[in-house]
Amino acid sequence: MFSFFKKQENSQIQEILTDNNLYSPIQGDFLSLEKVNDPVFSEKAMGDGFAIQPTEDQLIVSPVAGEVTMVAGTKHAIGIHMANGLDILLHLGLDTVNMGGSPFNINIKVGDTVSAGQHLGIMNLEEISGAGYETTVMVIVTNMDVLETLTTNDGSYQAGEKVGTVTVKQ
Structure with a gap:
């Protein structure tokens, strides 16, 4: 029985180490x-990186697999370090830092390991729009010196659907 859990844990670690895809953080x-x-x-x-203009869904998921390195006190931004060395910034809305965290319910913390597509929290789109801010969600590679290529595809996405891929310099 215990070997089953060990195998499952090893599978999750392998996924995190080999996943160079970027996923939509929101519908x-x-x-x-x-x-x-x-x-x-x-x-x-x-x-x-790229941005997603949310439609109706408020569910936020991880755009990559990796370790959470930062959750802003105002919950509008999350940093994730990928196993390939890339640092990803998930930025929720424009100027939403001014809202003091009220439209966000984030359920992860620094040090957590996340899988791509894993639920990170909720973003209240109506509250953000009602306060006069834009709901655009950005996925940004912040350490460009490590990035070799970034490819993305135009379209409409569900939260957790693949949007593109990255490769790192060798």
Whole structure:
């Protein structure tokens, strides 16, 4: 019986080590970073990646497999370190830092290991829109010196669906 759990744990570790895919963190439509209504993201000052314009779903899932390295006190941003060495920033909404965390219910903490597509929390889209902020969700590679290639595909996505892939420099 115990060997079954060990095998399951090893399988999860192997997935995290080999998954170089990027997944949609929320249900919505693909948006290139250049079209994000914030120059920090559209000019790629934070790094390269993609955005999703949420439609109806408020469920937030991990866009990658890795270790949680940061959860902002205002819960609007989450950092995840991938086994391949890439650091990913999941940024929830534009200027939502000003909301003090009220529209977010995040259920992970620094040090947690997450699988791609794993539930991270809830984002209240109505509260964000009602406060005059945009709900755009960004997935950003922040350590560009490690990134070799990033490919993404346009389209509409469910939370957890594959959007693209990354490779790292050797």
